[in-house]
Amino acid sequence: MLSSKNSIMPIQLTSIVNALPDATPFIGPETLEREYQRPFVARIGANESAFGISPKANDAIQNAVNNSGCSWYADPENFELRSLLSQKHKIPLENVCVDAGIDSLLGLTIRMFAEPGTSLITSRGAYPTVNYHANGYGAIIRSVPYKNNHEDTVALTQATHAHKAKLIYLANPDNPMGTCVHPDAIQQLLNELPEDCVLMLDEAYIEFMDTMPSLPVDINDPRLVRFRTFSKAYGMAGMRIGYVMAHKDIVAGFNRIRNHFGVNRLAQIAAAASVQDTHFLAHAKEHVKQGRQRIYDLADSLSLDYLPSATNFVAVNLGNHEIANNLIKSLANSGVFMRKPMVAPQDRYLRIGVGSDDEHRHLESVLIPLMRTASEA
Amino acid sequence: MLSSKNSIMPIQLTSIVNALPDATPFIGPETLEREYQRPFVARIGANESAFGISPKANDAIQNAVNNSGCSWYADPENFELRSLLSQKHKIPLENVCVDAGIDSLLGLTIRMFAEPGTSLITSRGAYPTVNYHANGYGAIIRSVPYKNNHEDTVALTQATHAHKAKLIYLANPDNPMGTCVHPDAIQQLLNELPEDCVLMLDEAYIEFMDTMPSLPVDINDPRLVRFRTFSKAYGMAGMRIGYVMAHKDIVAGFNRIRNHFGVNRLAQIAAAASVQDTHFLAHAKEHVKQGRQRIYDLADSLSLDYLPSATNFVAVNLGNHEIANNLIKSLANSGVFMRKPMVAPQDRYLRIGVGSDDEHRHLESVLIPLMRTASEA
Numbered sequence: 001m002l003s004s005k006n007s008i009m010p011i012q013l014t015s016i017v018n019a020l021p022d023a024t025p026f027i028g029p030e031t032l033e034r035e036y037q038r039p040f041v042a043r044i045g046a047n048e049s050a051f052g053i054s055p056k057a058n059d060a061i062q063n064a065v066n067n068s069g070c071s072w073y074a075d076p077e078n079f080e081l082r083s084l085l086s087q088k089h090k091i092p093l094e095n096v097c098v099d100a101g102i103d104s105l106l107g108l109t110i111r112m113f114a115e116p117g118t119s120l121i122t123s124r125g126a127y128p129t130v131n132y133h134a135n136g137y138g139a140i141i142r143s144v145p146y147k148n149n150h151e152d153t154v155a156l157t158q159a160t161h162a163h164k165a166k167l168i169y170l171a172n173p174d175n176p177m178g179t180c181v182h183p184d185a186i187q188q189l190l191n192e193l194p195e196d197c198v199l200m201l202d203e204a205y206i207e208f209m210d211t212m213p214s215l216p217v218d219i220n221d222p223r224l225v226r227f228r229t230f231s232k233a234y235g236m237a238g239m240r241i242g243y244v245m246a247h248k249d250i251v252a253g254f255n256r257i258r259n260h261f262g263v264n265r266l267a268q269i270a271a272a273a274s275v276q277d278t279h280f281l282a283h284a285k286e287h288v289k290q291g292r293q294r295i296y297d298l299a300d301s302l303s304l305d306y307l308p309s310a311t312n313f314v315a316v317n318l319g320n321h322e323i324a325n326n327l328i329k330s331l332a333n334s335g336v337f338m339r340k341p342m343v344a345p346q347d348r349y350l351r352i353g354v355g356s357d358d359e360h361r362h363l364e365s366v367l368i369p370l371m372r373t374a375s376e377a
Numbered sequence: 378m379l380s381s382k383n384s385i386m387p388i389q390l391t392s393i394v395n396a397l398p399d400a401t402p403f404i405g406p407e408t409l410e411r412e413y414q415r416p417f418v419a420r421i422g423a424n425e426s427a428f429g430i431s432p433k434a435n436d437a438i439q440n441a442v443n444n445s446g447c448s449w450y451a452d453p454e455n456f457e458l459r460s461l462l463s464q465k466h467k468i469p470l471e472n473v474c475v476d477a478g479i480d481s482l483l484g485l486t487i488r489m490f491a492e493p494g495t496s497l498i499t500s501r502g503a504y505p506t507v508n509y510h511a512n513g514y515g516a517i518i519r520s521v522p523y524k525n526n527h528e529d530t531v532a533l534t535q536a537t538h539a540h541k542a543k544l545i546y547l548a549n550p551d552n553p554m555g556t557c558v559h560p561d562a563i564q565q566l567l568n569e570l571p572e573d574c575v576l577m578l579d580e581a582y583i584e585f586m587d588t589m590p591s592l593p594v595d596i597n598d599p600r601l602v603r604f605r606t607f608s609k610a611y612g613m614a615g616m617r618i619g620y621v622m623a624h625k626d627i628v629a630g631f632n633r634i635r636n637h638f639g640v641n642r643l644a645q646i647a648a649a650a651s652v653q654d655t656h657f658l659a660h661a662k663e664h665v666k667q668g669r670q671r672i673y674d675l676a677d678s679l680s681l682d683y684l685p686s687a688t689n690f691v692a693v694n695l696g697n698h699e700i701a702n703n704l705i706k707s708l709a710n711s712g713v714f715m716r717k718p719m720v721a722p723q724d725r726y727l728r729i730g731v732g733s734d735d736e737h738r739h740l741e742s743v744l745i746p747l748m749r750t751a752s753e754a
Binding site for chain 1: 387388389390391392394397398399400401402403404405407408411420423425426427429430434435438439442445446447448449450451452453454456477478480481484488489490491492506513543573599612613614615616617624626627629630632633634636637638639640641642643644647
């Protein structure tokens, strides 16, 4: 239990919370800016969008701010947004649940399906927030290695059976590697999944996946929860809004535990405007595609390998994790916020986010001399 | 467990979530608007502010929207806002935790302290969202009656001992009755509280409490968590941002389970601007005071009793709950969104929110004839 000199007595937390470490999934760039006492020039480490939000979303926010949009609670049913998503994905309204971002929805999913001691299967080095929430609800994390920098659907399936797991987490496209797997591999995983196990399919980056089809949307399988977000392609990470598509009984489960008045009203309104703005989405995707190419070209110019990306970031191979770690620090010292995979063997990569033109120019002006110095050392 | 005709098999929820009813804490006004197929003219049922947000907050939002404010995740440490709150309340930074509204913080607190089967003490008819979260984490709700329309700190204390409760919930000022208790009564409750029990002191409406002092801020007692919000006096219910003041070990507990990237960036920025705008706060409080008087005058003109209010709403006595229920429906039919206490004996009251001048005019134009018809019937 937590205790301190100032306490009258130790704080009596639940056994699960008491056992948790004082750890956070990520350190924010603002923490580093306070440490370095200067703002970053290139903020390309959190897979945020450099291409703004839909002009329609912008107008909707402006209009809402002037019309009680800040003062009124959002519709707890998220009806208008869910209706638009229902139309977009051609699924019934009852199969869509909106909440304040994928992180929140991941937590609710784990809470809904994982009794304390339940196993959750993930890939070693996959999204840390899943592990954070799994620990937070007393689930046991069982991880399998990546295979050739891709999440390994066969190993995930095998581990599920071996550990009688109730949950598997798979991000497609994957973060932090930017790779993706074929929908047939996901379908194969589902075919072999036990009846009482749920696949958490995180599709935060799916709008950027342009070389492979995505799994068709079938919301009648009660073992599949698909996570989508307005944080990435729609540029609304700071607004906190995402959704799941799932069997209606799973959506009913979310409705039993979610924070019904937890969505920001401006986010709700902006998301509804964004769904309808296919022009903006195409614009953002094109910018990301160009940005990835610019990172590929940079890596080529430095004779570094990279992984072709299906996301808004590119994993660039530095050869070993010490070089990569040191480079992240040097970059931060030069005004570049970047993150990298945390777990071996992927931790020899940098994860370079697509940024604005200015951010890329700054990155290039910093990275090229740094790499030259490193190779001469 | 949930099941349906369309399911391949029943959904395997955890035992706690499986046992939950398909209930929500409140129905939103938008749901009723869809039902009545017209928007409300007076939205005075959710204790939202009719007086907007601070002009400084408005400027900060506008500036942020134009500068990646929607696209960048908020600082997960909420450092700037916590620093300002720390200065305002003259407490160390480590005693402040910011999150996406009081509802979320209430849920986290229950999760942190209540093992399944733990008793939580509340007042019968107090804030339903507490019960929603208590059920959601498998806690057992034990309730005591209000005493003369006030929360009864003596009965709450006694029930805590009787049920070996780990949590008590007390809202001061109270919602839905608008009454408040003297800080000495809360101090007495704390004096008699078991060492392993935590008081959740919800102070959402504290800025409106102008006839009584509030409990002095002492963050060294590990049995006290104080909840504050930007939803009410600061007019930011739709933004979803609130905070707790508590012992640093409790804040450390929140940091183990909260959604670190869960706060909306515009909300974070607007809240920081609002804290510094004491002029706006005074302006909003004055408007609320005038609005309460207008509701008192309306009640007087209809020869209805009311409770002097320490909040932005007034509980007006209709005599019995059937009359009150019918009136709520008639009001809704006439474009007035209003709620009322849900539990006897307080359910004979209407809870009339302070609105804008137009909203009050509409309310008066509707309520006065309705009451005349009722008294003639």
